[in-house]
Amino acid sequence: MIKVFKFGGASVKNAEAVRNLSQILKQFSDTSLVIVVSAMGKTTNALEKLLEAVREKASDFEVQFYQIKDFHVQIIDELFAESSESVKRELETYFISLRKHFTEAELNCSIDKLYDQTVSYGELISSFIVFEWLKFQQFKLRLIDAREFIMTDQNYRSANILWDETSKRTETLKADFTIPQIMLTQGFIGSAPDHSTTTLGREGSDFTAAIFAYCLNAEEVIIWKDVPGLLNADPKRFANTVKLNGISYSEAIELAYYGATIIHPKTIKPLQNKGIPLKIKSFLEPELLPSVISENNSFDSSVPSYIIKDNQLLLSLSPRDFSFMDEGCLHTIFGLLNDWHIHVNLLQTSALSLSICVDSKTGLSEKMLELFGNDFIVKYNQGLTLLTIRHYQKAPVESFTHGKTILLEQRSRTTLQFVYAEDSKPQKQ
Ligand code: ASP
Ligand code: MG
Numbered sequence: 001m002i003k004v005f006k007f008g009g010a011s012v013k014n015a016e017a018v019r020n021l022s023q024i025l026k027q028f029s030d031t032s033l034v035i036v037v038s039a040m041g042k043t044t045n046a047l048e049k050l051l052e053a054v055r056e057k058a059s060d061f062e063v064q065f066y067q068i069k070d071f072h073v074q075i076i077d078e079l080f081a082e083s084s085e086s087v088k089r090e091l092e093t094y095f096i097s098l099r100k101h102f103t104e105a106e107l108n109c110s111i112d113k114l115y116d117q118t119v120s121y122g123e124l125i126s127s128f129i130v131f132e133w134l135k136f137q138q139f140k141l142r143l144i145d146a147r148e149f150i151m152t153d154q155n156y157r158s159a160n161i162l163w164d165e166t167s168k169r170t171e172t173l174k175a176d177f178t179i180p181q182i183m184l185t186q187g188f189i190g191s192a193p194d195h196s197t198t199t200l201g202r203e204g205s206d207f208t209a210a211i212f213a214y215c216l217n218a219e220e221v222i223i224w225k226d227v228p229g230l231l232n233a234d235p236k237r238f239a240n241t242v243k244l245n246g247i248s249y250s251e252a253i254e255l256a257y258y259g260a261t262i263i264h265p266k267t268i269k270p271l272q273n274k275g276i277p278l279k280i281k282s283f284l285e286p287e288l289l290p291s292v293i294s295e296n297n298s299f300d301s302s303v304p305s306y307i308i309k310d311n312q313l314l315l316s317l318s319p320r321d322f323s324f325m326d327e328g329c330l331h332t333i334f335g336l337l338n339d340w341h342i343h344v345n346l347l348q349t350s351a352l353s354l355s356i357c358v359d360s361k362t363g364l365s366e367k368m369l370e371l372f373g374n375d376f377i378v379k380y381n382q383g384l385t386l387l388t389i390r391h392y393q394k395a396p397v398e399s400f401t402h403g404k405t406i407l408l409e410q411r412s413r414t415t416l417q418f419v420y421a422e423d424s425k426p427q428k429q
Helices: 015-026 043-055 061-100 111-136 163-176 205-216 249-257 265-274 327-339 364-375 397-401
Strands: 002-007 032-037 141-143 182-186 189-191 197-199 220-225 246-248 278-282 291-294 305-319 344-349 354-359 376-390 405-411 415-421
Touching: 002 205, 015 061, 015 111, 032 111, 032 205, 043 061, 043 111, 061 111, 111 141, 111 182, 111 189, 111 197, 163 205, 182 205, 205 220, 205 265, 246 249, 249 265, 249 291, 249 376, 265 278, 305 364, 327 344, 327 354, 327 364, 344 405, 364 376, 376 397, 397 415
Parallel strands: 002 032, 002 220, 032 182, 141 182, 220 278, 246 291
Antiparallel strands: 189 197, 278 291, 305 354, 305 376, 344 354, 376 415, 405 415
């Protein structure tokens, strides 16, 4: 059986982390592995900025370019010491080819397409360095280009998987596994029918791992993280977080839906479809038991989970002519929201009004307020926080809402949500 491992940016952020990765792999020497790696550290963000600099013809383009390059050179120097020359020479070819995308002709193509051609270098370079390191450490492995297997449409920046073609290609890999063996590949990237590179959306490497697992009927997926597993809240925002030892696929999807950033939301479906468990393990303390996401739902409600979304806009719309907020009205409003790709985080209706809570996006939010203003009386509050508590029955709810101005509250059997302002701000209209 094959296991699929995903190592995210933090697990390959420097030479020490890459060394740690190979230490972990030594414990799986009798297993066939597909290893999916992300860009090193914050490289994807740096490449996004570099692209902005190119487009704005910013004077610090060269500085940024060399910062990205030097970051990788340093990792190579530290890993390979006196044997680093040949690795660095090959690294150079990636940077030469990255630069080629910034010619006038390329800059004239769609920004989303250019984005994918650019940021994909993070994963390409990362997988190349990890490959060289593992080879150097005597691992038996192959570096495969994810773009020969993950086939997508041309919806750049958030490409959709062409499952039939992807399955057909990925299945051919099965025959190539001589057990035990490692196939190393890139997360996040795929290829469109015109052979251009596509990406699956930020943090998409988890999804890549799930796609390979699905197509290869893997035994399990392990996502290696810098936390001891799935936590019931973001430790940066909450004290005393608790590890969730196990939750069901549907609970994981619910948590991701409400804004938990545990795993890329698309990851679960392919795994659920084939009953493949997803484990979250600490690469810092690999001896700890993982959190497991599987069919088993017996632990779902044992620990409450807390999810915070900042920068929320709460809108309340009432028809100007005093008519009801009926199905026709809702249909019009949601049609517009759908056209503008605005996701509603929370909604509540009354006879004469609809309240919706959405992520505040500069530009788009103003445009939306203006257009809705034609037919509706619009009231809104900005800079709010949405707190979602799953399995709130066991949660000390008051301690979270104390001293805050609650603008909206909603409760279902499993979920409690509040929209609040830290201090009361007057409603604008
Ligand atoms: N490197 C990509 C990102 O930072 C994909 C990933 O890490 O999953 O979004
Ligand atoms: Mg990442």
